[in-house]
Amino acid sequence: MTSETDGPPRGPADRTPPGGRARGAASSGPPDTPARWPADRSSPDSSGAITVAAPAKLNLALHVTGRRADGYHLLDSLVVFPRLGDSVTVAPAEELSLVLTGPFAAGLAAEADNLVLRAARLLQDIRDANPSSPPGTAPHISPGARPQGASGSATDMAQGAADMARGAARAADTAHGAAGSAADMPRGALDSAADMARGAVDMARGAAGMARGAARAADTAHGAAGSAADMTRRARTAPGGAFPGRPPARDAGPAAGSGRSDAPRAPLHGAGVQGHATPPRGARITLEKALPVASGIGGGSADAAATLRALCRLWRMDLPETVLATAALALGADLPVCLLGRSARMSGIGEVLTPAPGLPEVHVVLANPGVGVSTGAVFRGLSGFGEGLEPLPALADAAALAAWLARQRNDLEPPARALCPPIAETLDALAAAPGALLARMSGSGATCFALFAGAEAAARAAAALSAARPGWWVRAAPVTS
Numbered sequence: 001m002t003s004e005t006d007g008p009p010r011g012p013a014d015r016t017p018p019g020g021r022a023r024g025a026a027s028s029g030p031p032d033t034p035a036r037w038p039a040d041r042s043s044p045d046s047s048g049a050i051t052v053a054a055p056a057k058l059n060l061a062l063h064v065t066g067r068r069a070d071g072y073h074l075l076d077s078l079v080v081f082p083r084l085g086d087s088v089t090v091a092p093a094e095e096l097s098l099v100l101t102g103p104f105a106a107g108l109a110a111e112a113d114n115l116v117l118r119a120a121r122l123l124q125d126i127r128d129a130n131p132s133s134p135p136g137t138a139p140h141i142s143p144g145a146r147p148q149g150a151s152g153s154a155t156d157m158a159q160g161a162a163d164m165a166r167g168a169a170r171a172a173d174t175a176h177g178a179a180g181s182a183a184d185m186p187r188g189a190l191d192s193a194a195d196m197a198r199g200a201v202d203m204a205r206g207a208a209g210m211a212r213g214a215a216r217a218a219d220t221a222h223g224a225a226g227s228a229a230d231m232t233r234r235a236r237t238a239p240g241g242a243f244p245g246r247p248p249a250r251d252a253g254p255a256a257g258s259g260r261s262d263a264p265r266a267p268l269h270g271a272g273v274q275g276h277a278t279p280p281r282g283a284r285i286t287l288e289k290a291l292p293v294a295s296g297i298g299g300g301s302a303d304a305a306a307t308l309r310a311l312c313r314l315w316r317m318d319l320p321e322t323v324l325a326t327a328a329l330a331l332g333a334d335l336p337v338c339l340l341g342r343s344a345r346m347s348g349i350g351e352v353l354t355p356a357p358g359l360p361e362v363h364v365v366l367a368n369p370g371v372g373v374s375t376g377a378v379f380r381g382l383s384g385f386g387e388g389l390e391p392l393p394a395l396a397d398a399a400a401l402a403a404w405l406a407r408q409r410n411d412l413e414p415p416a417r418a419l420c421p422p423i424a425e426t427l428d429a430l431a432a433a434p435g436a437l438l439a440r441m442s443g444s445g446a447t448c449f450a451l452f453a454g455a456e457a458a459a460r461a462a463a464a465l466s467a468a469r470p471g472w473w474v475r476a477a478p479v480t481s
Contacts, residue, residue, distance in 0.1 A: 381415025
């Protein structure tokens, strides 16, 4: 078994485990309710542990619009995050370690190539490359943004940092396109791809260091306007960042009746560990695996993104989101949208994000028939490429959203259905549920979903489907933008 890396590949990589056997859902059980999903603990508890939720990533529509020369597929997708998923807990420790729990833990292994551990090592490398920088000193400098009042040299350093970040993104793109699957590539090519990914991380670390240098130079320059915090806020609203149009991250209060906070909206940094004068060197990571493995709902990428957020708080790292997102591309092209963690239109190879905050509240029922699908095989089954999504209009309610989605599609659904007939049965069962507004497959499958206008209709449909198909994984959850 290897780490979970589900979701559409952006290159020739086939996300099937070595040996060519696709992984699938291992158990079903009663539908979850939102309150059962562990609440975020943005501040450490008495033991110093921090918990971050890793919500499922749902592709409401997914158009494959082309393929680059390096093998990356070009996508146009509307992505949302239902309020259910895995959770990641980090606690102070001298070394990095990973414990797997939950109903789908058996589908993973706590080995060195686990995506959670790879994310932790990436962040550890970035931290260790700048050991003298105190927590909270790295401002967010968007590419091309000029902080007001900064000297020419400080601005040049900021521009250099942005250039290095873009170079790291290009290097990560190339590394991703070269990676492929362990089953399909010779060993030498894999080694080269790994070297290129490490080079991308090194460049991202350099960008972080230059950004900090630019901030210090700007602070001492004659006529510098405001504090570094003010510069950070201005840069976060400037165009050209990793998450265009995203407002500054903030902590969200608990959702009504849910008993938990909205995890994805928490900031990337935190207060650190109570009782510790300095952040710990390592972390004891616990992944509570509640989502099926390799099922088209982004569990592996969500887990890695949650790990990055949790460790930023534990280790008191206030990284610019541009630097973190660029470095995370070495782990997978789904990482940027999972770091964003809210409704967005995702294009390019997955790195171009436009937040979609105006979506109406809607409820979903997710169902997986207990089978796995090879993502690479699904992409190889595509017969061609189509146009992108229609412009997203103002949508008054769930019915309007469903009507717009009905004119869109998931281009991966036809080849997935041909490879895995149970997907068609799952879609038929969801579409037949009373109150279902739309039924569609997510990602490359095999998880499918149906949209509902209200929580009660979704809960009834999930209960009925779970009773009729006890071997399926079925869950109901709300989706808010």
